[in-house]
Amino acid sequence: MILGPIGFAVPWLLWALVALPILWIILRAVPPAPIRRRFPGVALLLGLKDEDSVSDRTPWWLLLLRMLAVAAVIVGLAGPVLNPRDEGEARASGPLLILMDGSWASARDWAAQTAVIDAMLAEAGRDGRPAALMQLSDPQAPVFQAADSLRARVPGLIPAPWAVTSEAMARAVDLLGEAEFETRWFSDGLDREGRMPVLEALEARGPVTVHESPRAVLALTPPTLEDGQIQLRALRAVPGPLREIAVNAHGLDPAGVSRVLATLPMTFDEGAIAATGALALPPELRARVTRFEIAGEAQAGAVTLTDDGLKRREVALIAGREDREGLELLSPLHYLEQALSPTADLLEGGLMDVLPANPDVIVLADVAVLSGAEQAALLDWADKGGLLLRFAGPRVAASDVSRSDEDPLMPVRLRAGGRTVGGAMSWGEPKTLAPFIEGSPFQGLAIPGDVTVSAQVMAQPDPTLADRVIAQLSDGTPLVTRKRIGAGQVVLFHVTANAEWSSLPLSGLFVQMLERLAVSSAMSPPDAAEMAGTTWQPLQVLDGFGRLNEADTRPGVAGERLLSGSLGPDLWPGLYEGPERSVARNVIDGETQLSPVAWPARVAVEGLERAPETPLGGWLLAAALMLLTADILASLALSGRLWPARVAAVLALALSLGAVPEARAQDDARALLATEELALAYVITGDTRLDDTSRAGLRGLGQVLNFRTSVEPAEPLAVDLERDDLTFYPILYWPISADQPTPSAEAYVKLNDYLRNGGLILFDTRDADVAGFGAATPNGARLQRIAAPLDIPPLEPLPEDHVLTRTFYLLTDFPGRHSGRAVWVEAAPPDAEQIEGMPFRNLNDGVTPVVIGGNDWAAAWAVNERGDPLFPVGRGYAGERQRELAYRFGVNLVMHVLTGNYKSDQVHVPALLDRLGQ
Numbered sequence: 063m064i065l066g067p068i069g070f071a072v073p074w075l076l077w078a079l080v081a082l083p084i085l086w087i088i089l090r091a092v093p094p095a096p097i098r099r100r101f102p103g104v105a106l107l108l109g110l111k112d113e114d115s116v117s118d119r120t121p122w123w124l125l126l127l128r129m130l131a132v133a134a135v136i137v138g139l140a141g142p143v144l145n146p147r148d149e150g151e152a153r154a155s156g157p158l159l160i161l162m163d164g165s166w167a168s169a170r171d172w173a174a175q176t177a178v179i180d181a182m183l184a185e186a187g188r189d190g191r192p193a194a195l196m197q198l199s200d201p202q203a204p205v206f207q208a209a210d211s212l213r214a215r216v217p218g219l220i221p222a223p224w225a226v227t228s229e230a231m232a233r234a235v236d237l238l239g240e241a242e243f244e245t246r247w248f249s250d251g252l253d254r255e256g257r258m259p260v261l262e263a264l265e266a267r268g269p270v271t272v273h274e275s276p277r278a279v280l281a282l283t284p285p286t287l288e289d290g291q292i293q294l295r296a297l298r299a300v301p302g303p304l305r306e307i308a309v310n311a312h313g314l315d316p317a318g319v320s321r322v323l324a325t326l327p328m329t330f331d332e333g334a335i336a337a338t339g340a341l342a343l344p345p346e347l348r349a350r351v352t353r354f355e356i357a358g359e360a361q362a363g364a365v366t367l368t369d370d371g372l373k374r375r376e377v378a379l380i381a382g383r384e385d386r387e388g389l390e391l392l393s394p395l396h397y398l399e400q401a402l403s404p405t406a407d408l409l410e411g412g413l414m415d416v417l418p419a420n421p422d423v424i425v426l427a428d429v430a431v432l433s434g435a436e437q438a439a440l441l442d443w444a445d446k447g448g449l450l451l452r453f454a455g456p457r458v459a460a461s462d463v464s465r466s467d468e469d470p471l472m473p474v475r476l477r478a479g480g481r482t483v484g485g486a487m488s489w490g491e492p493k494t495l496a497p498f499i500e501g502s503p504f505q506g507l508a509i510p511g512d513v514t515v516s517a518q519v520m521a522q523p524d525p526t527l528a529d530r531v532i533a534q535l536s537d538g539t540p541l542v543t544r545k546r547i548g549a550g551q552v553v554l555f556h557v558t559a560n561a562e563w564s565s566l567p568l569s570g571l572f573v574q575m576l577e578r579l580a581v582s583s584a585m586s587p588p589d590a591a592e593m594a595g596t597t598w599q600p601l602q603v604l605d606g607f608g609r610l611n612e613a614d615t616r617p618g619v620a621g622e623r624l625l626s627g628s629l630g631p632d633l634w635p636g637l638y639e640g641p642e643r644s645v646a647r648n649v650i651d652g653e654t655q656l657s658p659v660a661w662p663a664r665v666a667v668e669g670l671e672r673a674p675e676t677p678l679g680g681w682l683l684a685a686a687l688m689l690l691t692a693d694i695l696a697s698l699a700l701s702g703r704l705w706p707a708r709v710a711a712v713l714a715l716a717l718s719l720g721a722v723p724e725a726r727a728q729d730d731a732r733a734l735l736a737t738e739e740l741a742l743a744y745v746i747t748g749d750t751r752l753d754d755t756s757r758a759g760l761r762g763l764g765q766v767l768n769f770r771t772s773v774e775p776a777e778p779l780a781v782d783l784e785r786d787d788l789t790f791y792p793i794l795y796w797p798i799s800a801d802q803p804t805p806s807a808e809a810y811v812k813l814n815d816y817l818r819n820g821g822l823i824l825f826d827t828r829d830a831d832v833a834g835f836g837a838a839t840p841n842g843a844r845l846q847r848i849a850a851p852l853d854i855p856p857l858e859p860l861p862e863d864h865v866l867t868r869t870f871y872l873l874t875d876f877p878g879r880h881s882g883r884a885v886w887v888e889a890a891p892p893d894a895e896q897i898e899g900m901p902f903r904n905l906n907d908g909v910t911p912v913v914i915g916g917n918d919w920a921a922a923w924a925v926n927e928r929g930d931p932l933f934p935v936g937r938g939y940a941g942e943r944q945r946e947l948a949y950r951f952g953v954n955l956v957m958h959v960l961t962g963n964y965k966s967d968q969v970h971v972p973a974l975l976d977r978l979g980q
Contacts, residue, residue: 078136131689138682157243164197167250169221169361169606171275174670183209198226201234218803221606223362224629231256235263245270253657272667281363281650292341299656305330308357313350365608367646375422378409394427397567427559428455445548453559454519473545475522493535502532503578506591517563518556593621603636739776743791759920763952783809788816798827800840814853817911830880830916858889869957871950878917886914922948
């Protein structure tokens with residue numbers, strides 16, 4: 063029965079309320095107990111009768127107090143529930159399937175979705191209904207289980223940074239099975255091919271209710287560069303009223319800090335589904351932009367990453383001779399200027415004048431000899447990633463540069479003089495270009511038949527020459543050669559930059575070759591021919607909420623897959639680096655259209671404003687007890703056995719005792735326990751077996767520390783990240799399981815404060831027996847999701863000279879129950895150097911905030927109350943040796959946390975002795 067916002071599970075008990083008037087009459091007739099006083103004069107009144115006697119009655123306020131107490135008991139036993147589910151709704155007693163799109167568009171109201179799902183699972187748990195969960199973004203076969211058990215997974219759910227594909231929907235239909243169940247479908251509101259077959263399959267198995275957010279889905283297409291301005295276009299799924307949004311351009315400031323560099327207001331006109339805008343930024347500021355995002359929209363579709371296609375590169379043009387006035391067509395730089403000026407920012411001046419501007423590319427047209435200072439400056443610039451593009455010419459052909467020895471700023475050695483073809487004293491007819499070889503950056507470009515070469519500088523034969531040739535003539539002689547210089551490269555065209563030696567600068571192929579070399583801005587995406595046979599490594603990836611995270615050890619992606627493949631679990635949106643450039647793969651592309659889904663009239667569609675059911679029975683029974691307690695005290699006061707002042711004192715005492723938070727008392731006791739002695743702590747995962755193993759492992763490690771070192775730890779403590787203070791624990795052991803819930807935002811704040819203030823977390827994925835480091839296992843993938851919001855510095859495999867290898871024991875291996883997996887720690891500074899005479903580098907003096915591995919150290923350390931090992935490690939002597947090494951790693955780890963890198967100070971011994979000698 064439902065009355066307004068309150069329902070009753072046992073409504074027949076409410077009939078007892080009818081007895082309240084009868085109870086009122088009875089209590090009204092019964093007088094309160096008389097007050098007895100000892101007074102001798104009363105004996106004189108014995109035997110007298112009072113004809114006008116009036117009986118005393120119970121005060122009305124006491125009667126009302128008793129009526130309220132009885133009514134609270136009756137209503138509380140009737141099972142009242144706030145915001146109950148209407149019996150008129152489709153309410154099945156069978157299994158419940160929670161089906162989520164789980165795409166990037168679902169992220170805009172993810173918190174509201176998970177809140178409604180949690181409430182539904184709570185209802186299903188009270189009804190005794192099994193439940194299952196499926197996400198269409200990455201469908202897995204639904205497993206029906208107790209709804210209360212499934213609720214523990216809800217906080218760990220996150221949206222995928224890709225759309226739901228028709229293939230995924232077809233796979234979901236095949237995974238549904240034949241059993242009947244009720245479905246609650248949480249849709250992202252976008253129309254997608256394949257929805258109707260899924261709906262029909264679900265309706266064949268039971269009732270279906272769709273839940274959608276009323277908020278409009280917004281998205282941002284990739285930026286383009288036109289006439290020096292960045293063109294942006296925002297989309298919305300449903301036409302609506304006039305709406306203004308802001309698009310922020312994020313990038314790195316000169317100090318390397320990510321900031322909002324610019325903001326572009328954009329407006330959706332009434333009834334429009336697209337808004338456009340242009341953002342004008344200086345080239346230097348534009349080059350710093352890494353992403354654009356719609357302000358206030360925390361989802362991946364509202365973020366678009368930038369790559370080399372947006373940035374106009376700065377190119378410095380330097381010729382070996384002055385331009386001849388009136389003969390511009392003969393100028394060494396004329397055709398370069400024509401090819402580059404529309405897409406690049408050109409710098410003019412001397413070589414030493416333009417180098418401080420740090421251009422992306424420096425072009426030397428027939429520049430043969432460089433001074434020592436110029437050569438040193440160019441080498442340093444190229445080593446940091448610069449591209450040096452050189453063109454041959456008469457000066458280069460006549461010089462001795464790179465003849466006997468290869469010049470550092472030349473890709474190959476050159477023969478003396480040059481080669482002339484097509485003249486009276488030539489070596490033959492003018493030569494055409496050969497098809498570009500596989501692996502060349504020019505692979506796939508069409509070669510016009512009228513492009514010929516009449517003169518060139520020749521490369522000396524060399525065992526490495528074939529690897530450096532990226533374009534050649536039809537007779538096999540090199541036309542373009544290249545070699546790496548640190549992070550940069552030097553490229554040599556063996557012809558002039560003008561039309562003196564070849565017709566190449568007169569053709570469109572010349573412009574295409576410059577674009578492939580990333581000399582100009584590559585505004586168009588790479589084509590299939592360029593991507594074929596290449597592998598692209600992810601640098602940063604987007605999650606469903608639009609947050610940019612490091613790709614870490616994600617595997618590379620084939621070029622064909624990156625260019626045309628659908629986003630999914632094996633291809634995340636993000637920034638990918640290839641052989642010559644970087645490419646951004648965004649959730650939204652230039653062809654994307656957002657359309658709202660149109661559900662059939664037979665399908666019930668609800669919003670996400672579903673208030674959870676709240677049982678009120680316990681509160682009413684507690685109120686009844688309080689009212690009855692007040693009744694007792696009031697009755698005693700009326701009978702003279704308890705003075706009103708004493709009643710007030712008792713009530714005040716009760717209230718004061720109730721006001722002392724039990725949680726605070728527990729927190730104080732825990733803080734005292736954690737600070738009296740050193741306590742090793744582990745993170746509660748919700749998996750009882752895993753938590754017991756962590757406790758037993760830290761107990762075993764504590765015993766070894768007690769026996770072998772001066773550290774005497776107390777019993778291990780369990781840490782609840784949501785409520786416990788982390789500052790008392792120098793080290794946290796955090797085992798990872800595949801279905802471990804994700805901490806809340808408040809917990810992440812505490813974790814980041816803990817890491818920044820000297821705490822250490824040992825992450826253990828416990829999967830070294832089945833996979834290498836990375837997301838190849840469910841535990842590894844879960845760790846990446848859990849650690850994404852943490853302020854973790856760059857990591858590297860534990861080097862041989864890290865202080866962890868010698869803190870207490872000298873170690874070269876760090877096994878646990880498993881062996882053979884890398885252990886990751888904070889990366890050493892790039893300027894760390896090894897001093898002569900010392901076996902290790904001068905590393906930083908801080909403690910690494912995280913140690914990550916998968917060797918299941920707790921299982922190797924674990925002992926029972928008698929000190930016997932709980933889990934086997936290896937076999938025979940080798941296994942016991944492995945367990946001993948695991949204990950030694952634990953000892954080193956604890957000593958490292960407690961003492962820091964104090965042993966790194968030994969690196970200063972030679973300098974100290976030298977100073978003492980002085």
